[in-house]
Amino acid sequence: MIAEILSTGDEIRSGALVDSNSAHIAEVLEEVGLEVTRHSTVGDDLNAISSIIKEIGARADVAVVTGGLGPTTDDLTTEAAAMAADTELYEDKAALLSIENFFKKRQRLMNPLNKKQALLPKGSKCLENPAGTAPGFAIRIGNCLFFFLPGVPSEMKKMLSEKVLPEIAVLWGGAREYSFVRSISTFGLTEAAVNENLMSVIDAYPGIRLGLRATFPEIHVKLYARGKDEKKILELLERATGSVLTKLGNRALSTKGEPMELVVGNLLKTKKSTLAVAESCTGGLVSNMLTNISGSSDYFLFSGITYSNDSKVKLLGVQQAVIDKYGAVHEETAKEMAVCARRIAGATYGLSTSGIAGPAGGMEGKPIGTICIGLATPVEVKGFRFVFQFGDRLMNKKVFAVTALDQLRRELL
Incomplete structure (x- = not known):
């Protein structure tokens, strides 16, 4: 109809x-x-x-x-x-x-x-x-x-x-015609790249229609199936979904269209793990995203917004020598922040962000859009650096926060 x-x-x-x-x-x-x-x-x-x-x-x-x-x-x-x-x-x-x-x-x-x-x-x-x-x-x-x-x-x-x-x-x-939809949330690819990667998959499943929706910075893949035989179209949709997940690999977040913060929260609960966060350039956005999820108190223990170098040292306990040597925006400083947050809260994991959201503040080797992320686990400490080219402060902060959560998600998989 x-x-x-x-x-x-x-x-x-x-x-x-x-x-x-x-x-x-x-x-x-x-x-x-x-x-x-x-x-x-x-x-x-x-x-x-x-x-x-x-x-x-x-x-x-x-x-x-x-x-x-x-x-x-x-x-x-x-x-x-x-x-x-x-x-x-x-x-x-x-x-x-x-x-x-x-x-x-x-x-x-x-x-x-x-x-x-x-x-x-x-x-x-x-x-x-x-x-x-x-x-x-x-x-x-x-x-x-x-x-x-x-x-x-x-x-x-x-x-x-x-x-x-x-x-x-x-x-x-x-x-009645039956209609079913699968919504797969993804992160790490542009809309054009997702479309290019999936067209060959969709071509293999006549009767499945592909739709893409950008919900910055995530891309949601929609698979639509319609027909009068409920069992057959469900089976077709499940096979197509499996092929799409295989193609996307670890860039696929959820087959329920769930956002990054919910996926991470569910993984923490499943692993019976807890998290502490120290944020600089994201200004509390990571913590805000996590606490937007009902029940996050089960796994989210601590949030520290340490925007200045002084607060990183006095509140978190980051070594002044590390900041003097590497600067605030560096993997080593981010690693220290994550370790300190984990220690303060007694959490399973510590996560940190330090970067340059713009529009000012860029420098040689650290352009606007640079984000350094620290991840302290029970066995090691990891540092990551990414550079994004969005040019907008709020967009940079958003993608910084989601990228930080994505590093934790990959660790939890």
């Missing part, structure tokens, strides 16, 4: 807000077997919204529309849907009760304007919003079954999962 996505609102149309809703909806719809062929955006214009709804109704089987269900004068989607369906609005009693209860539960007074949100097109089916005031609705216009959802991402996601997908399952009946 063909699906389309429509986003409404001047903020989305003008670029003032990034349309993250459409990306999420497309991914979910593709995973349940629909083929998303088009994304459209329209501003807060009654006639324009109504017109594009009619267009979609003539060419798609399913459509998801977000935005414009609020109580204000620029929320026009419900009225536009009624125009497109050539019907009238009516006050849905169940929708009104749900809105009233929303305010009662929160001990807040309901603004009279919120009653507008209970107006739905005749012939539509109300979709309760468990997380907000704007109910959604489903209605057939032309050849297409439309699902109208609020634009607030948290509300939209919950309703898509709990209200829309069950309706689509009924719509499929016995004619």
Whole structure:
């Protein structure tokens, strides 16, 4: 079945807000077997919204529309849907009760304007919003079954999962096509290099479609398989995934699309190991990434941001002679930092960063983009040096942090 996505609102149309809703909806719809062929955006214009709804109704089987269900004068989607369906609005009693209860539960007074949100097109089916005031609705216009959802991402996601997908399952009946996706996160290759490496693999598996998504500094490989025989397409997808992993080698992080920090955290837990970190140029970014993962206290023991040479000596215990001889940005200094962090925390591993993020500070032999990494293990201490050419301070810090975690990941494999 063909699906389309429509986003409404001047903020989305003008670029003032990034349309993250459409990306999420497309991914979910593709995973349940629909083929998303088009994304459209329209501003807060009654006639324009109504017109594009009619267009979609003539060419798609399913459509998801977000935005414009609020109580204000620029929320026009419900009225536009009624125009497109050539019907009238009516006050849905169940929708009104749900809105009233929303305010009662929160001990807040309901603004009279919120009653507008209970107006739905005749012939539509109300979709309760468990997380907000704007109910959604489903209605057939032309050849297409439309699902109208609020634009607030948290509300939209919950309703898509709990209200829309069950309706689509009924719509499929016995004619369903199965669709499966594998998301392989990678690090260490450019998007072009990943594509070049994998094309020969994909050519060997007719029926598998390759997609690449850059999530700096990682590249996510998407393998799509679609068909009516669930067992056969799953087997095909598993074989293709195995071939891709073989081709990527240790540059592949996860077959679940997991980011570097989660992969490293899982490895530390599996190995029953702990980690201490000392950071200079990354300014706490490594530690921030690690602690963004729930349960990281099981393995992450210590973080020290020692930006100045003085703090490296006084707080960590790095030998002044090492800094005097090699400078702050050097593998030997990074190794000392890692050893000190590991000793302070009593951790299994110590990890450190020291580099030049730019845009100033480069010197002969140590250009902007240089990162030195120290890794102290139970049996040895390793130092690494890399030079990146991104030219942007924040991008450099990000790739420095992920590169440091990657050295630990490789050690844990």
